Amino acid sequence: xKYDLPTKEGYYGEFGGKFVPEILIPVLEELEEAYEQAWxxxxxxxxxxxxxxxxxxxxxxLTYANRLTDHYGKAKIYLKREDLCHTGAHKINNAIGQxxxxxxxxxxxxxxxxxxxxxGVATATACAKFGVDCIVYMGAExxxxxxxxVERMRLLGTEVRPxxxxxxxxxxxxNEAIRDWVTNVEDTFYIIGSVVGPHPYPKMVRNFHRVIGxxxxxxxxxxxxxxxxxxLLACVGGGSNAIGIxxxxxxxxxxxxxxxxxxxxxxxxxxxxxxxxxxxxxVLHGSMSYLLHNSEGQIQLAHSISAGLDYxxxxxxxxxxxxxxxxxxxxxxxxxxxxxxxxxxxTEGIIPALETAHAVAYLDELMPKTSKxxxxxxxxxxxxxxxxxxxxxxx
Amino acid sequence: xxxxxxxxxxxxxxxxxxxxxxSLFLTAGYPDLEATVDLILGFEENGVDxxxxxxxxxxxxxxxxxxxxxxxxxxxxxxxxKKILHIVEQVREKSQIPIILMGYINPVLRYGAKxxxxxxxxxxxxxxxxxxxxxxxxxxxxxxAANNGLPIIYLVAPNTSDKRMRKIDEESQGFVYCVSVxxxxxxxxxxxxxxxxxxxxxxxxKNVTRNPKMVGFGIKSYEDAQRIAADMDGFIVxxxxxxxxxxxxxxxxxxxxxxxxxRRLKYGKE
Numbered sequence: 001x002k003y004d005l006p007t008k009e010g011y012y013g014e015f016g017g018k019f020v021p022e023i024l025i026p027v028l029e030e031l032e033e034a035y036e037q038a039w040x041x042x043x044x045x046x047x048x049x050x051x052x053x054x055x056x057x058x059x060x061x062l063t064y065a066n067r068l069t070d071h072y073g074k075a076k077i078y079l080k081r082e083d084l085c086h087t088g089a090h091k092i093n094n095a096i097g098q099x100x101x102x103x104x105x106x107x108x109x110x111x112x113x114x115x116x117x118x119x120g121v122a123t124a125t126a127c128a129k130f131g132v133d134c135i136v137y138m139g140a141e142x143x144x145x146x147x148x149x150v151e152r153m154r155l156l157g158t159e160v161r162p163x164x165x166x167x168x169x170x171x172x173x174x175n176e177a178i179r180d181w182v183t184n185v186e187d188t189f190y191i192i193g194s195v196v197g198p199h200p201y202p203k204m205v206r207n208f209h210r211v212i213g214x215x216x217x218x219x220x221x222x223x224x225x226x227x228x229x230x231x232l233l234a235c236v237g238g239g240s241n242a243i244g245i246x247x248x249x250x251x252x253x254x255x256x257x258x259x260x261x262x263x264x265x266x267x268x269x270x271x272x273x274x275x276x277x278x279x280x281x282x283v284l285h286g287s288m289s290y291l292l293h294n295s296e297g298q299i300q301l302a303h304s305i306s307a308g309l310d311y312x313x314x315x316x317x318x319x320x321x322x323x324x325x326x327x328x329x330x331x332x333x334x335x336x337x338x339x340x341x342x343x344x345x346x347t348e349g350i351i352p353a354l355e356t357a358h359a360v361a362y363l364d365e366l367m368p369k370t371s372k373x374x375x376x377x378x379x380x381x382x383x384x385x386x387x388x389x390x391x392x393x394x395x
Numbered sequence: 396x397x398x399x400x401x402x403x404x405x406x407x408x409x410x411x412x413x414x415x416x417x418s419l420f421l422t423a424g425y426p427d428l429e430a431t432v433d434l435i436l437g438f439e440e441n442g443v444d445x446x447x448x449x450x451x452x453x454x455x456x457x458x459x460x461x462x463x464x465x466x467x468x469x470x471x472x473x474x475x476x477k478k479i480l481h482i483v484e485q486v487r488e489k490s491q492i493p494i495i496l497m498g499y500i501n502p503v504l505r506y507g508a509k510x511x512x513x514x515x516x517x518x519x520x521x522x523x524x525x526x527x528x529x530x531x532x533x534x535x536x537x538x539x540a541a542n543n544g545l546p547i548i549y550l551v552a553p554n555t556s557d558k559r560m561r562k563i564d565e566e567s568q569g570f571v572y573c574v575s576v577x578x579x580x581x582x583x584x585x586x587x588x589x590x591x592x593x594x595x596x597x598x599x600x601k602n603v604t605r606n607p608k609m610v611g612f613g614i615k616s617y618e619d620a621q622r623i624a625a626d627m628d629g630f631i632v633x634x635x636x637x638x639x640x641x642x643x644x645x646x647x648x649x650x651x652x653x654x655x656x657x658r659r660l661k662y663g664k665e
Contacts, residue, residue, distance in 0.1 A: 009531065019500060019527045021457040023552040023577050026559075165463060171454065178456045183578035185554060283501045283527065284454060296475055297505030298453040 003250045005320065010199020010287075012320035018198040019283045020178075027185050032200040034105045039207065044100065051096050052211065055129065058093075060084045060212075062219035062377070067347040072363065075230065075370035078223070079350070079380045080216050080245060089353065089382030090212060090241045091122035091193060097208035099126040102189035109184065110134045112191045113177040115142055115170030115237075116308035116355075117149025118382060119193030124158035126191075134158040137176045139169040145307055149386055167301045170311050174285050194238025195315030198286030202315050209244025216377055217248060224375060231366065232257045234379040235358040236329065237273070237309035239318045241381035246327060256328070258366065259318060260358040262304035263331035273302035274331035275314040276322045289316040305334035305390060306354035308382075336361040338394050341384060353382035354390065402493035402521045403546060403569040406444060407607040407628065415620065416629025417661050418445040418609060419636050420497065422462065423479045424469030425451075426644040432485045433650065434640075439492045441654045442661035447524065447631065450479055450498030457526045459581030461634040464641070476506045480518040487519035495548065495569075497524040500535070508539045516543035522569045524548045530566045550574050551603065553595040560602035570607040572631070573599050575614070575623060582615035582635040588623055596626055617663040632660060 005012045018028055038044040052058040061081040069077045082090035102110060110127050113136065114120030120136040127134035136153055140162040143150050153160050166172035181190045195202040195209075217227040232249060234242035236259040249255045265271040267278050272292075279290040284299055292300040292312040304310040321327040332340075340360030345351045352360060359378050370376065384391060410416055419438055423431055435446050451466035451474055458466070483494055496515060503511050503525065515523070523545055528535065530549055540547050546568030551560050554577060564571055575592045576583065592610075599608055610624050611631030624630040639656045643649035658665050 017532050018529065019532055020529065021526050021552075022529055022550045022563075022574065023554060025529050025531075026554045026556065165460075166453070166467075175454050175456045179459070179579045182457065185577055280505075282504060283499075285456070286527075291501075293501065293505065295505065297502030298470060299501075 001251055001253055005317070006199060006203050010203070012317045013323060014281070015288050015316035015319040016199055016202060017288050018286065019288065020198045020286045021182060023182050023185060024198070028198055028200070030105070035101060035200055035204050038101055038104055044104070048097055048100055052093065056086050056092050056096060057084060058211065059215040059219070062216060062223065064223065065348050068344065071343070071347055072367035074367045074372060075374035075376050077363070078220070078229070078375065078377045079348070080212060080377055081380050082212060082241060083350065083352065083356070083380045083383035087118070087122050087125050088385060089118045089122070090209060090244060091119045092125065093211055093244070094193065094205050094208040094240065095119070095122035095126040095191060098189070098191040098204070099130055099132065102132070102191070103130060105189065107187055107189035108132055109188045110191055111137070111177050111180050111188055112193060113137045113170065113173040114193065115139070115173070115311065116306065117142070117146040117153070117386065118308060120158070120160070121149050121152050123191050123193070124153040124156040127158060128156045135180070136160050137163050137173040137180070139167065139173045140164050141168040142170065142173070142307055146386065169301070171299065178285070194240040195243050195317060196238045196285060196287065196289070196313060202287065202317055205240055206243045206247055206317065209240055210247045212241065212244035212379065213246065213248035216245060220375070220377070228252050228255055229377045230254070230256060230374040231370065231376040232379070233359045233362060233366070233376065234259060235309065235355045235381060236261045236314065236318060237311050237355065238313070239315040241379050243315060243317055245377070245379045246321070250326060257326070258362060259327050259329045260332050260362045261329055262306060262309035262337070262358060263333045264303040264305070266333055267331040271303040273304040273310045273312070275312065276318065276329040277331040281319070284313045287316045289319045290314055290322070305337055305394065306358070306387070308353065308355045309358065330362060332358040332361045338391070341391055350380065351384035352380060353384050354387045356381045401544065401546060401569070402491060403445065403495065406493050407570065410628065415624050415627070416444045416609065417442065417620070418447055418629060418631045419443050419657070420447040420449055420631060420633030422449040422451055422465035422469050422637065423482055424472055424474030425465040425637065426468065426640055428472055428474065428478065431482050434653070435486050435492065435494070436490055437650060437654050438657055439490055441657045443492070443657060444629070445493040445495065447495045447497045447633070448479065448482065450476065450496055450502055452499040452502055455499060457579055459579040459634060461582070461637045462580050465637045476502055476511070480514050483518040483520055493521045494519065495522040495524055496520050499527050500525050503536070508536050512536070512539040512543040512545055516545055520545065522546040522548050524572060526550060530563055533566065548572055551599060553577055553591065557598060557602050560598065564603045564605050567606050570609050570628065571603045573608055573610045573627065574612045575610050576612050578612070580612055580634055582638065583613035588613040588619065592623055600626060617660055620660065
């Protein structure tokens with residue numbers, strides 16, 4: 001199967017596009033051109049790779065999880081250790097890529113939005129590294145829930161702007177960031193933190209994260225003598241870590257891929273973030289994708305124990321992979337995620353982020369169906385330090 | 396075709412340029428569900444030429460705080476797409492003022508593009524402004540709108556290139572909406588709009604030649620409007636109107652205050 005998406009217009013099947021106010025069209029066209037030039041420029045690639053190696057700490061390890069494997073007594077489980085990246089999550093791969101692009105475009109004012117704070121911290125870090133002004137929009141409620149990350153961003157010299165409109169979470173922080181962008185298009189670069197938003201963002205963010213899957217291939221070849229695992233698991237909010245590990249394997253049809261989204265209190269309750277499980281196609285934040293919205297098209301609030309997953313939308317490429325059934329998307333409840341946190345902590349000495357714990361929790365369902373000669377790779381997207389308050393409250 | 400009888404087209408055909416066409420943006424269902432019809436009818440009596448009726452959306456990312464606020468109030472009070480269309484039907488019992496529906500694409504798609512265009516035309520709507528569908532994404536609505544004689548009005552912004560302005564002029568029907576400043580909707584202070592707008596207006600004059608031109612974003616007074624719309628067919632006021640409603644509602648006589656504001660906007664005096 002040849003996979004060559006998105007189209008020139010930014011579409012993955014019926015999903016994607018550029019649903020933005022006219023003011024942003026010239027900006028997106030400029031960005032697209034700059035991105036394509038940079039991505040195909042040897043000097044850009046060299047600088048990006050060098051920063052990933054020397055600053056981010058890549059390649060991240062592929063760790064054989066022997067005790068977790070023994071726990072199930074079935075297929076071998078490997079963990080792709082994005083939690084070992086500088087700042088504690090995969091998000092930094094993309095922040096570094098986009099800041100290099102911003103520099104190239106001569107844009108010296110950076111804005112971003114953040115929910116759990118990991119993308120905010122990654123962006124603040126990249127901006128500090130390059131000495132660039134940075135403003136991060138964050139829902140007032142999320143600021144309260146993720147105090148530690150707010151402090152980190154401030155220490156890094158970033159201004160964190162509380163967003164008090166709407167639900168005071170990521171959805172509204174994103175609206176506010178877009179409003180800032182529309183107002184300051186001349187000098188401002190908007191670093192989007194997931195594979196969401198208008199074209200070319202979903203493509204660009206995916207390509208900055210594909211390093212996760214590319215490394216997995218070569219590391220697996222070294223460890224097991226074969227590049228291709230049988231199963232790939234990753235959690236999905238917007239979907240950036242998942243697409244990063246999935247993308248280099250999409251054409252390998254034997255790989256079964258699982259994206260685990262947050263069911264919250266249950267996919268059929270109103271306290272959920274399971275966009276692909278119960279959502280309907282629609283347009284939010286610049287692209288056509290699956291969404292949680294009511295019969296009037298008003299966006300619904302998402303809930304998850306993980307502030308990084310409670311977004312009512314999802315990247316358009318995931319919507320396409322869902323619709324074409326190339327990837328299986330399953331919903332994991334808050335309670336199951338907490339079990340996942342305990343399991344990985346106790347068996348491997350790795351406290352996963354609550355996001356990652358959703359992928360860990362799915363092992364209970366997947367592993368009995370596997371056999372001993374098979375290989376599972378689970379993307380360990382981030383570490384759990386930031387979530388310790390929530391984790392200890394729910395233990 | 397219905398289009399030749401379109402009330403927007405007729406308005407511009409009738410227009411002799413002696414005074415500027417004034418269009419007001421009002422959020423449907425704000426300040427309450429009952430008031431919208433009366434406000435629109437009252438607008439017409441007080442000199443308003445055209446109404447843009449806002450379809451509230453939970454995540455209005457091109458709007459400033461004022462319109463966000465009014466949208467939230469309307470949603471909380473239970474506005475629905477059906478109720479919005481019913482407002483238009485009620486106005487049509489008494490008035491032929493051109494009404495354009497303005498809002499984000501998601502509620503429209505959720506209603507169904509085909510059903511929406513049919514029902515809107517049936518209710519007496521004269522056009523659509525959907526700020527989050529630029530011409531590239533218009534395919535999602537274009538055919539159904541055309542089949543029902545509903546013009547789609549596109550926007551041009553200060554950073555739109557000359558070439559793109561010409562393309563938007565080709566695609567647009569009814570008029571072209573000229574966004575006077577980069578930024579979100581909302582009244583601006585002092586000369587902020589006037590300062591940046593001159594070069595833009597010159598470019599619009601040169602490139603938008605098929606359609607009438609209306610200028611909007613940031614206008615809050617008669618003086619603003621006369622200056623900014625000097626070389627345009629007319630002007631659009633939204634946030635300043637909503638702010639006026641907000642500051643008087645629900646005092647006794649709030650509507651009279653609002654209509655007095657409307658007359659000042661149009662004529663410079665009550």
